[in-house]
Amino acid sequence: MAFFAHQIQRSFSSSVVRNVVIKNVTIIGGGQMGAGIAQVAASTGHSVTLVDMTDDILKKAMKGIQSSLRRVVKKKFSDDPESGDDFIQKVMQNVSTNTNPAAAVTSSDLVVEAIVENMKIKQDLFGFLDKMAPEHTIFASNTSSLPISDMASATSRPDRCGGLHFFNPVPMMKLVEVVATSSTRGRFRSLNPCLVCPGHTWVHQRCVSVCHGSKEDIDIGMKLGAGYPMGPFELSDYVGLDTIKFITDGWREKEPDNPLFAPSDLLNKLVSEGKLGKKSLQGFYKYSK
Numbered sequence: 001m002a003f004f005a006h007q008i009q010r011s012f013s014s015s016v017v018r019n020v021v022i023k024n025v026t027i028i029g030g031g032q033m034g035a036g037i038a039q040v041a042a043s044t045g046h047s048v049t050l051v052d053m054t055d056d057i058l059k060k061a062m063k064g065i066q067s068s069l070r071r072v073v074k075k076k077f078s079d080d081p082e083s084g085d086d087f088i089q090k091v092m093q094n095v096s097t098n099t100n101p102a103a104a105v106t107s108s109d110l111v112v113e114a115i116v117e118n119m120k121i122k123q124d125l126f127g128f129l130d131k132m133a134p135e136h137t138i139f140a141s142n143t144s145s146l147p148i149s150d151m152a153s154a155t156s157r158p159d160r161c162g163g164l165h166f167f168n169p170v171p172m173m174k175l176v177e178v179v180a181t182s183s184t185r186g187r188f189r190s191l192n193p194c195l196v197c198p199g200h201t202w203v204h205q206r207c208v209s210v211c212h213g214s215k216e217d218i219d220i221g222m223k224l225g226a227g228y229p230m231g232p233f234e235l236s237d238y239v240g241l242d243t244i245k246f247i248t249d250g251w252r253e254k255e256p257d258n259p260l261f262a263p264s265d266l267l268n269k270l271v272s273e274g275k276l277g278k279k280s281l282q283g284f285y286k287y288s289k
């Protein structure tokens with residue numbers, strides 16, 4: 001994770017990208033993923049600007065980063081709590097917030113987008129930021145399922161666009177997928193991580209066909225029998241049911257006849273009722289603050 005900013009550079013053959021020193025990182029979207037990415041970027045010494053639409057959202061994000069850092073420090077500095085406090089203070093000093101994306105990218109070396117999983121909204125953002133950011137700035141998306149090349153096409157810098165797909169919760173998960181496109185001609189081939197993940201389609205199939213009344217059994221079964229830390233319904237709540245819906249609707253648009261991607265009435269109902277999972281305190285399960 002310490003070298004996350006360099007991973008994207010290593011996947012590009014272009015010297016323009018490879019020679020950029022990444023110091024200033026702008027994260028657009030201060031939800032669960034954006035806040036986590038801001039935390040790891042700031043913890044590895046980068047100067048981070050976190051952007052979202054309102055100050056309230058950003059305040060909540062900063063609070064979340066601070067409490068996650070406390071959990072990290074509890075382990076990392078278990079025998080030296082004072083150094084732990086210093087670490088938290090230093091990391092928090094590396095993060096500033098802004099509700100104005102244009103101002104936030106003026107001296108950015110790397111922008112990581114972590115907003116809603118919707119191509120049109122992401123393309124609008126990429127197109128807008130392209131006009132505001134310096135020429136050398138690299139654009140990355142944290143998308144779960146959308147083609148990076150379609151976002152890159154909204155910019156004049158497709159050779160400097162890629163994917164940095166972090167996993168949730170970012171401070172705990174050690175995997176980051178680096179996604180290149182044909183324009184970046186990198187060492188990595190362009191891929192759409194979640195579109196090729198059979199586990200996820202298995203979950204979808206189960207949810208469509210058998211979830212009525214048996215989610216607890218499925219979750220317990222997968223934890224006890226397969227060693228998963230969370231069952232598929234718990235994990236869906238953790239990811240966010242709105243995000244899951246965006247992803248699965250996108251799959252269906254691409255392959256309308258594939259029975260694996262048939263719509264889930266239950267998922268649609270929960271999302272329409274604003275039951276988005278852990279972040280709204282209700283999804284498949286109920287949660288307390």
Ligand SMILES: CCCCCCCCCCCCC[C@H](O)CC(=O)SCCNC(=O)CCNC(=O)[C@H](O)C(C)(C)COP(=O)(O)OP(=O)(O)OC[C@H]1O[C@@H](n2cnc3c(N)ncnc32)[C@H](O)[C@@H]1OP(=O)(O)O
Pocket residue numbers: 068069071072075143144145166167168169170171172173194200201203204207208229230235236239244247248264267
């Ligand atoms: C109808 C439905 C259709 C479904 C279709 C499916 C469609 C496809 C879905 C695609 C989704 C794609 C999403 C995305 O693109 C990709 C992803 O990110 S997938 C998610 C990947 N993440 C996981 O799989 C997480 C699995 N869970 C875990 O690993 C653990 O449960 C946990 C989250 C680490 C929590 O651990 P627990 O033991 O359960 O709980 P604890 O609270 O005790 O935590 C343990 C340990 O971790 C520390 N910790 C936890 N969270 C944080 C944090 N945010 N920051 C810092 N530290 C954290 C905690 O302090 C504990 O430390 P300890 O006390 O042990 O020292």
Ligand SMILES: NC(=O)c1ccc[n+]([C@@H]2O[C@H](COP(=O)([O-])OP(=O)(O)OC[C@H]3O[C@@H](n4cnc5c(N)ncnc54)[C@H](O)[C@@H]3O)[C@@H](O)[C@H]2O)c1
Pocket residue numbers: 028029030031032033034051052053057113114115116117118121125142143144145165166167168238239240243279
């Ligand atoms: N949730 C996960 O487990 C997970 C894991 C990996 C990747 N992702 C991807 O990360 C992205 C974000 O997911 P999330 O779970 O953090 O979502 P989230 O709903 O928690 O947060 C999204 C944030 O983006 C903000 N936002 C929306 N449009 C914006 C705009 N135009 N400008 C600035 N801010 C804007 C929202 O206010 C919100 O705070 C999605 O593309 C998702 O697919 C999610």
